[in-house]
Amino acid sequence: MSRPPPHSRATPSAPRPTPAAGALELDAFLPYRLSVLSNTISGAIAEVYQQRFGLSIPEWRVMAILGRYPGLSAAEVAARTAQDKVAVSRAVSRLIAAGRVQRRFADADRRRSILELSAAGQAVYEEVVPQALALERSLLEALTASELEQLDTLLDTLLERARHLSTSELP
Amino acid sequence: MSRPPPHSRATPSAPRPTPAAGALELDAFLPYRLSVLSNTISGAIAEVYQQRFGLSIPEWRVMAILGRYPGLSAAEVAARTAQDKVAVSRAVSRLIAAGRVQRRFADADRRRSILELSAAGQAVYEEVVPQALALERSLLEALTASELEQLDTLLDTLLERARHLSTSELP
């Protein structure tokens, strides 16, 4: 597994210089870097399902979770995709209108929806998933096995930490 | 975006199991994890400047870059903040209206704007920056020095790679 040649500033030889203490250097600011990275990657993947199937990001996320866990309710989909219930409601409506998702309601509790991909939805799912995974793979093959594990740990640690921040820092 | 719900797997004790090959497990999918992490962190920081100063994210980014590099043009601000020029134009308008940014135009080229924080803008900047940095620090202090360097390298590598993806994968 060969590493690509280092580029403009990807060589860890010179550690990113911390600018004058107390200054905010956007290029070195973790939240900003994460945002740029995330948007760049999501954009690349979105090209796959937006161009070919006219799916929005929330729609694709709903399909992704239903493909793997059929029968969830809208609230469960919202929880699993980290989207709010309004976004899920709208995504589901459009998916039903497009014939990609089927909905029925639970007998025991007629408020609770039961969502599944339709055959057509399943077909889309099975076409998009390999491309999404291929794209992820082509990103990650830049990393060694050890880096991959570091990445995994780092993301978990940071997310864990970030969740505490946003709930505990309220004045 | 909405705050993601609490999660179940955050202990890095067991390495993330790769699910059945070819299946898309959202929780293990890098683009999704990055998106959730980025939104969670950005949301936490946004609380600082949105609640107190009514700044939107694009507005804050413009201020952040002007605080550090006064005198940039709108196009340069757009490039440095990774936002498109319409977003910058609108952010600058609102910032000018709010008295936080001053604009003049270059003598040599009267299309080119020259943007700076006003005194009021500078005051906001100097109040928000330490809080943003503190938040970043409290995130990063979960990491060892070596992890910090790994993170730095990983982000650079991935971004580099992601940029190629989105430009080279067009059919």
Added chain:
DNA sequence: CTAAAATGGTTTCAGATGTAACTTTTCACC
């Protein structure tokens, strides 16, 4: 049993955002 609270989901309305068209100014070239 029934009134109030809670839950699942949808709708509404106002503000945000992206794409494309447009204006103004400068530059390239003949």
Added chain:
DNA sequence: GGTGAAAAGTTACATCTGAAACCATTTTAG
């Protein structure tokens, strides 16, 4: 110099999004 192409910004329009209000159903409490 004059004309067309390019660059910097702004505006228009259509869509998207988020917060809050809303409806229907179920649960809880008295």
